[in-house]
Amino acid sequence: MPLADPYLLPMAALLTAIGVTEIYRLGPAGNAFRQGLWVVIGVGVFAATLFWLHSDYRALERYKYVFGVTALVLLFLPRLPVIGEPINGARLWIHIGSLQFQPGELGKIALIVFLAAYLRERREVLAQGRLKDWGPLLVIWGAAMLLLFVTNDLGSALLYYGIFLAMLYVATARISFVAAALGLFLVGSFAVAQGTPHVRERVTNWLSPWSTHPILCPQNGQMMLRQNCQSYQEVQSLYSLGHGGFGGTGLGHGIFTGTTGKQVIPDLNTDFIYSALAQELGLVGAAALLLLYMAFVLRGFRIALAATDGFSKLLAAGLSFGFAFQTFVIVGGITRVIPLTGITLPFVSYGGSSVVANFLLVAGLMLISHRANRLEAGA
């Protein structure tokens, strides 16, 4: 791939390195080793994808419904009784032996491929707004949304919806679609919030994480302040940011365990790894990390702009926006820009499926850029 974008892989490697370093620091040591192993697998998958699709990745376009169905199956897996396991009220993991896997991460890539292919094919008709052309798309999207609400995985629901909207806009240039879909989402999530205590709680925790009077804590049935029960994780994570301050405590000097040995912030190395990094590296480090994400996204969109065909443009845009929006959902949740929903920070969070999925994402972007640059050089 001599003509592929030269910046993507080093940036991905740097983010991965930051992640593995912090996972090693947070311990136990086995975690960093496992993450390292997953990085090796991720790079393997990355190399295999490049090799397999190096002649023309656009062949994928023909199998769009395979990708659509694959996305659904991957999302559906955690609901299965034997291998599915609910964690923190959300069913997003599957268990095969001692191996844990979050299939939703890979489902994301499959969904982007499907949407890119489908929207490329139908974009003119879609822009006209004829109802029958919307059918298959709405079905797949609707099913995905429904499944996500059933599995309680709000973070992914938000992410998929964001990706869908961005790609729909790129394909149709109809801002009214985006506005209508946004409105639909707000109404839909309001309805869901009424019906699902899990969702309502997230919104309350976002608006007022600190309560002045004790309220009923559903976990233990006692009257407690919200910050000691429902919003404990959010609030302690903000304290972690505050403790880091401008310069941070320095790597290895952050405070994450209490005197009883209990971790102050649960899920620190997955959803909340940003809080750990922001405490130890301070605002300086956190801002640098975010700038790195921005640079990555910028390169992604340059690839989309340089691509010559609709499928490539849509695919690159979907992958880049998905990457950016996933970062926004988790970091925005931690910093109280939006309600907190658990999702991994790309390349940095602990978790095999996340690492593999993100290396696939890089592979996709590199394939697209290689083809675009080759065409340009050839022309």
Add this chain to the structure above:
Amino acid sequence: MNKQLLHVSVAALVLLAALIVSTTYWQTWAVGDLADRQDNSIQLITRLTVDRGKILAGGRVLAANVRHRKHGLTIFTRRYPSGSLAPQVIGYATEAGTSTGLEQSLDDYLTGANTNLTNTFKEELRRLGNQTVHGANVILTLRPAVQALALQQLAGRCGAVVALDAKTGAVLAMASSPTYNANLIEQPKGYAKVLKIKGSCGDSSALVNNATAGLYPPGSTFKMVTAAAALDSGAYTPSSVFNDPGYCIEYGQHVSNAGNPDQNGPEAFGNVTLAQGFEHSINSVFCNVGKHIGGEEILKYAKRFGFYSLPPLDTPPSASQASGLYKNGKLWTPKDNFAIDSGRLAFGQFNMLATPLQMALVAATIADRGVQPKPYLVQKIVAADGSTVAKTTPQMLGQVIKPQTAAELNQMMQLVVQAGTGTTAQIPGVPVAGKTGTAELGLGSIYDAWFVCFAPANNPRFVVAVVVEKQPNGFGASVSAPIARAILEKLLGR
């Protein structure tokens, strides 16, 4: 499609830029607010990693640390080697982050957060280097031996002893009884045990510092304030003559002297001077003084002595109470003379409540020729490297009464001990000036027994105030004056 791609890419970058803004908010602007939150576990753990400064007095360690290694953290917890000596003054600092007493008010010094610039810089470097931060040590003015004697003399009865250096205002003893062992607080069920300690009076809390927050009717010790008002305003001289028929007429009713158990000998004294009225603590004399000069005038002088405001002490404001008239449990300022029973106020009854520290300050003012010294508990604050962070210079709070008035009151108080109600406080070879008080509680023959004094009267060095609560047939002269004498003797080295 490229136009839309540009739009979407800008949207994506704006979202990520918003994250930099929000992170900046939490890591700069909101840092102080977050650190102040009660439920901030990180802050709590950080506090425990500081090697908190020791609290020392007279070479004895009153508060020290135990070092633990827990889950990769070095933490320090508090230990109180003289746990029950002055827990109401020292207070406690728990692992859970609650603190009281000097542990609370001097927290910034003890954690090294508030020292001089060089030290702050040095400790900040240690913090960055992940080394233990050492707080500053606090050296108190308390004399452990005197403090121990005071507790021994109170012997589990409810009450308090305050001893001040008359010249500087340094607090040499501040004993509150009943007391408790501060090491109990963090033990399992220890706090509940402490709450159960009620003292012999049955309703005192061991956690309350009776010396600064115990409100007692001052009884006849308040005659020091009334006499000060009477003399300083020029309304009377020590030789002003009164006729004592054994009672005073208040609102058309007889207020009998007989209610005053300090008074030995005949119930009616006949013609006496103001000085003799003070010497024998004759209520009718002071009742008439009060009626003549008015309750407002007495309160005006009381305020000058520090009533109606919290004493300026190093302990937290919440550990002190203001002395003054109380109504329905609240400090009360009457609108005018008609709202005050001036006659009864003059001999320390009515709704007057005072703390032992306040009465000690009244005596200290008289001893210091009318100038009130500022009381203080902290002698010196020394950083971990031995350098002095702060040192208390004695301060005067101002001229409360004329030097002439103070001299006259000093004489009158000497008469009390020489030949009046306070003869039990006599120390051979040392002139003692004092005033007894036996406050009626409306509980029959159960009284709060007071004695407030200073010595040597000709060159005052020490002030002592003693109150013992709810003593059956316990008079100031019989219960509290001997305690005050024992404390004075110890202070004078006899």
